[in-house]
Amino acid sequence: MPQPTNSSDGDEPRSIGVGARPKDVVQSLERGIIVLTAFDAEHPSLTLTEAASRCGLPRSATRRFLVTLVELGYVTATGRRFALTPQVLELGYANVSNFTLADVCQPHLNSLVRSLRSSASVTVLADSDVRYVCRASVAGAMSISIKVGSRIPAHLTAGGRVLLAALPEPDLAAHLSSASPPPTGGATPDPRGDRLLRELATVRNQGWALADQLLDVGVRALAVPIRTRSGRTIGALSASVVESQEPSRAFVARCLPRLLETAGAISLELRNGIELQHT
Known part of the structure; x- marks a missing residue:
């Protein structure tokens, strides 16, 4: 004061x-x-x-x-x-209520990228997909070509798995039932199969998700939930690398603490009763 x-x-x-x-x-x-x-x-x-x-x-x-x-x-x-x-x-409401989720998250993403030297993004659920609401990449580093607004099947991404795992069972069933099945003979898990449900249960229990070469060969991503102060999951924060020689376990150990810290900082900026727009 x-x-x-x-x-x-x-x-x-x-x-x-x-x-x-x-x-x-x-x-x-x-x-x-x-x-x-x-x-x-x-x-x-x-x-x-x-x-x-x-x-x-x-x-x-x-x-x-x-x-x-x-x-x-x-x-x-x-x-x-x-x-x-x-x-x-x-x-304060008249100004804060106009903030988008990207407005809140982008400065944190920029800081996260500098810290981890990996790409970072925030996604939200959109039917059976995730939609990217903001991204940040390391200058000069190899990264997947995903733009803000892009949609990808949720079960193929670490962020999507975090978001699916946070859904109540009836909502999860509805999301997975609307997803397209994978190509016959592929290594991608069927979104309507028991294997994915078991993997989502693990994500729910541990509080984070690792997607190792699910989206594409050489792409590895780690994601944690973004929650409001009331505990509601509204998005997922992820870090990703392409064709990294770093073992998965080392990647998780290096990135998970910083991801959790950043997601917590974002959550502190979200206010109950203010519905942030996703775009």
Whole structure:
């Protein structure tokens, strides 16, 4: 919370901030925001005296700000105590609700690529496929040619398997029943067979999926779920390499901790009640 730097016993607001300030700064607006941010998890309600002390403002000025915020509907007054109302959520919702999943994930992907030196992507389920909503690649490194918006059968990708494993059983059955069977005699598992169901059960239990040369020869990918704060899986974060000499076990050991860390950071940015668009 911003803190004023000087004290005053009078009714005149004090100087806020350090150093020279632009002459066009609206000090009353700044102080009103300081009063709003005085409330937090440890201080869900405040008396006038407590609010003035936390803000470093005179009681009379703090009272005027609180009365104004009550009138606007952002603060409620019960007896001698003040508290924020849910209406304060509207201050950020109008902007945050327009964010796409790609907006949230892309900066994390860019950082992940620099760290792992492998391609990274975020996918979501689209019928029996996964759709790529954002990607990042290592400059100059070999990678598969997949663009944002591309769709691939979910069971052929690590991200798709993470997403399928998170589905309730009736939804999973519906997804797999609509998938096309593999070519006769191929090594690709039948999406409607018991083998894939057993593999998805393993993914569900361990919390990650490895797809080793399922999509194409030489392509290896590792994926973890992206969850909202309520625990709902809304996407999958994956790292992939092409024609790597690194053994699968070493690839998992190297990439899994960083993938889990990044997925956790993305989840922290997702807010309950805000439906992010996938495109």
